[in-house]
Amino acid sequence: xxxxxxxxxxxxxxxxxxxxxxxxxxxxxxxxxxxxxxxxxxxxxxxxxxxxxxxxxxxxxxxxxxxxxxxxxxxxxxxxxxxxxxxxxxxxxxxxxxxxxxxxxxxxxxxxxxxxxxxxxxxxxxxxxxxxxxxxxxxxxxxxxxxxxxxxxxxxx
Numbered sequence: 001x002x003x004x005x006x007x008x009x010x011x012x013x014x015x016x017x018x019x020x021x022x023x024x025x026x027x028x029x030x031x032x033x034x035x036x037x038x039x040x041x042x043x044x045x046x047x048x049x050x051x052x053x054x055x056x057x058x059x060x061x062x063x064x065x066x067x068x069x070x071x072x073x074x075x076x077x078x079x080x081x082x083x084x085x086x087x088x089x090x091x092x093x094x095x096x097x098x099x100x101x102x103x104x105x106x107x108x109x110x111x112x113x114x115x116x117x118x119x120x121x122x123x124x125x126x127x128x129x130x131x132x133x134x135x136x137x138x139x140x141x142x143x144x145x146x147x148x149x150x151x152x153x154x155x156x157x
Contacts, residue, residue: 042054042057042138048121048124048125049124049125049128049133049137050112050121050124050125050128050137050138050139051136051137051138051139052117052121052138052139052141053111053138053139053140053141054140054141054142054146055140055141055142055146055147055150055152056150058111058113058138058140058147059150059152061109061111061138062085062111065108066108066109067105067108067109067110067111067136067138068085068087068104068105068106068108068109068110068111069083069085069086069087069110069111069112069113069140070086070087070088070089070101070104070110070111070112070113070123071083071086071087071088071089071113071114071144072089072090072091072094072112072113072114072119072120072122072123073088073090073091073114073115073119073144074090075088075090077115077144081144081148081154081155082144082154082155083113083144083147083152083153083154084152084153084154084155084156085153086113087100087101087104089101089123091114091119091120091122091123091126094123094126094127094130095126095127095129095130096130098127098130098131098132101127101132102132105135107135108135109135109136109137109138110124110127110132110135110136110137110138111138111139111140112124112127112137112138112139112140113140113143113144113147114143114144115143115144115145116142116143116144116145116146117139117140117141117142117143118143120139120140120143121139124137124138124139
């Protein structure tokens with residue numbers, strides 16, 4: 001167990017630090033369940049224009065009124081399930097809808113969410129390229145899948 005490198009589980013994308021680890025919803029827990037990192041702290045890679053945060057951190061920012069959340073999935077995915085209070089702006093329209101995102105956010109930070117965290121990272125990059133770099137931008141790691149698994153509110157307000 002000397003390897004403490006963080007990894008992503010192939011099926012659920014949860015973060016863990018042992019080769020045997022996983023989220024428990026699609027396979028068995030890590031050999032040592034205390035090593036599963038579900039409430040990972042925000043991480044900033046200097047090569048990315050956004051910060052990666054967990055769904056737990058995202059929920060705290062939303063509850064504190066510090067941020068708004070933009071769902072960048074397609075309308076059919078959004079209709080199936082979405083976090084409460086999000087605004088739908090599909091990833092391919094983010095660059096053209098920066099003003100809508102800016103108006104929605106006001107002076108708050110912007111959290112981007114998708115299904116698992118891949119498209120939302122791309123959306124944060126698009127938003128930066130389109131000029132939305134004057135506020136904190138975040139990618140919600142694990143996406144809507146992790147949001148739902150955490151038992152957080154879904155659907156329209």
